[in-house]
Amino acid sequence: MPSVLYKLQILADAAKYDASCASSGAKRSGNCKGVGHTTGTGICHSYTPDGRCISLLKILLTNFCIYDCQYCVNRISSGTPRARFSIQEVVDLTLAFYKRNYIEGLFLSSGIIRSPDYTMEQLIGVARVLREEHFFGGYIHLKCVPGASPELQIRAGRYADRVSTNIELPTETDLKRLAPQKSIQDIHSAMSVIRQGIDVSQDRSYSGKSPPRFAPGGQSTQMIVGATPNSDAEVLQTADRLYKTYRLKRVYYSAFSPIPHGDARLPLSEPPLLREHRLYQADWLIRLYGFDVSELVNASFPDLDLRIDPKLAWALRHRDQFPIDLNRAPRELLLRVPGLGIRNVDRLIQIRRWKKIRLEDLSRLRCPLRKVRPWVVTADYNSEVFRLDRSDLIRRIVCPQQQLELFDTGSCGSGSPLTRS
């Protein structure tokens, strides 16, 4: 019998390509029968040198798999060492880690063994034992296996705080080519079953009683970028469609790993993680800043500019919409100013009810002045705003040093790379 330690090594290693680590979005108060509660905001208990956080025990139940997805290290044709946990082993590990305050909970996924239904039943088994036998109140994220029956997806949602079904690749053609056993219909229908489950659980309209919990942390998905030659426009359009159709909480972008193809648009020496980072930034702009996908990427600009963040890139293409008067402009416009994040926009709106905003207010809020100044009008004299039409504007905003730093920003993919820009 291989030891738990050995299995853990293999099954954590196999799970690390999933970018999600979030433990947020669900609130559950402690119970007096078992350990665990969730606070709603998530806690990152540790960080690895890849900058990602460890919030959940992220493992596969097994990395045996009958499918042959080309981008995946666990596909049947790969020579990777295999292991399989028993349900009890995963339960014990989760509780032991949780009691020592290493983790917020469990993120359990699996290779497909026998059939999607059988696999899904195993995953649900772990969640059931944790919840019903140990009264575990911590966070549980279960992977939904596409093709498993809707009843099983629903049962998963009852136990889990979050469920996710990976879309895997940006287009159906890619999926057909690289993951021939998977079908886009199965993936979509899993997402739609979960969405209905969540909708029902949030609906208090006619019975007055609150319905049973169902994945209160919402559903998410992951898309691999860089394995296929898609443009950022295709990636973001797919993400946008998923957000709208299935009301996903998050789309995670995962630069094809372990060794991503060198992006043709970049010299080989530069890290491919940059594209992933830009996609996350664009994703934030779409979800929270009121940008439409087509404003960021479209037929004339199918890919995000890797050198600068997407908001700055948009602003440089739309200089006629600037400068923006910080003392008058509505919130939607303030959100479009490069260098102004949501928090600072809201602070400025609060401040300007009582006094005029001047440049010094921006520096007190620690806004990156160099980046913001060219785009805004304040109550005092701002000479930079007269340079809006100059062709060297970008060089005045982004100094070479800053460009280097860009390769090392944002943490755990789910962090908020845009909070300060």
Place this chain on the structure above:
Amino acid sequence: MFSLRMPLSFDSWRESARVLLARGVPPEQIVWIDSNQDALFEDLSDFPGQTRFGLRISRFFIQRARLVACHRSDDRWALLYRLAFRLTHDDPHLMQLRTDPDVRRFELMGASVSRDRHKMTAFVRFRRSSIDGVDWYVAWYRPDHFVVRLAADHFRDRYSIMNWSILTPDESVHWDGQQLRFTEGIPTPLKTEKDEVESLWRTYYRSIFNPARIKTSAMRREMPVRFWDHLPEADLIHGLLKEAPSRTRQMIRHSERTDL
């Protein structure tokens, strides 16, 4: 000039501040000294002011002030009083002027306290030990600010069925399944035995790390080095970074990836 020499807690500060504000004592005339001696409140009757009643102060201020009061800097009581004075005597909207230097500092101090409380909920690491045959989970931790009491409820709610103690240099907190107890601080880490689960945790940490993606600045920003001492996984970091390039090269060489 008044000097207030007393064991300062938010509540004792609030009590005194209420009297001083009602008398209209300006901030420049008070020195707040945190001290273990008994309260020494100089006689206010000589202060030539009239007592004003019914001073109101926003709930928002009080809520945030509770956090700021846990900050380790010595001037926190003076800052709180200065703000309270300005709010009651000058400008009731002061808290909205978020670029005012006092307001800004108040906000930043509150933010670092709440961040520190959050870090405590993240980085405390329990070790299981046994006291008279009963499992007891014990951790030693060094927070930046005085956040033990702020974080205690979190641990109580989460680990209500366990017995546990968190020891810190300022103050320690214990839970026996019934109630929280606070006792004096423990200046240095205890010599406890290693918990066998730590080797599983270290294995997990090593395996979940992807050597092809190195971003150490993100790691250091979120998990500052000063917390590493008592994280059982932190001494792996150096080695992981050192072997990352060769592991990555090996992954490329052994890549079974068919061309896509």
